[in-house]
Amino acid sequence: MKTLIKLYLKMTFITLFIFGTSTIVSANELFTLKNLERERANLISDFLNINIDSQKKHQRLLQRQRQLADMERMVLRDERLLMTQSSMVKNAFKEYDKTFLVHAGAENNVNAMTQWLTVVNVTNDSVLNAKAGYR
Numbered sequence: 001m002k003t004l005i006k007l008y009l010k011m012t013f014i015t016l017f018i019f020g021t022s023t024i025v026s027a028n029e030l031f032t033l034k035n036l037e038r039e040r041a042n043l044i045s046d047f048l049n050i051n052i053d054s055q056k057k058h059q060r061l062l063q064r065q066r067q068l069a070d071m072e073r074m075v076l077r078d079e080r081l082l083m084t085q086s087s088m089v090k091n092a093f094k095e096y097d098k099t100f101l102v103h104a105g106a107e108n109n110v111n112a113m114t115q116w117l118t119v120v121n122v123t124n125d126s127v128l129n130a131k132a133g134y135r
Contacts, residue, residue, distance in 0.1 A: 030086060036068070042064060043113075047113050047116075069103070072102055098119050102115075
């Protein structure tokens with residue numbers, strides 16, 4: 001009788017453990033994509049920061065691009081994202097050139113920031129023709 005109760009308790013514990021971990025895994029299916037978005041935002045933030053001297057900014061951008069490249073690889077290899085119906089995932093892959101800046105830049109033989117500037121239509125001419133002032 002005691003062995004039957006112990007067996008029942010073990011089976012209940014195993015079932016609850018499996019159910020609990022499967023819920024945790026499905027809740028974090030967008031984890032890699034959210035991390036990628038955070039890293040991409042940090043890269044763009046450092047690029048646009050005017051309070052950093054040029055040498056330090058260059059070093060930070062190189063480091064951020066390496067980190068972003070790793071994150072992009074993780075997202076591209078994450079099979080859980082293929083199984084989700086999230087609009088975040090759909091938009092990320094639909095806007096490949098904006099989402100995967102390092103990879104898209106490598107395909108176009110430019111760095112990630114040049115790729116970003118191209119995608120958002122910022123050119124030398126548009127910057128030089130811009131007028132400072134209030135709108």
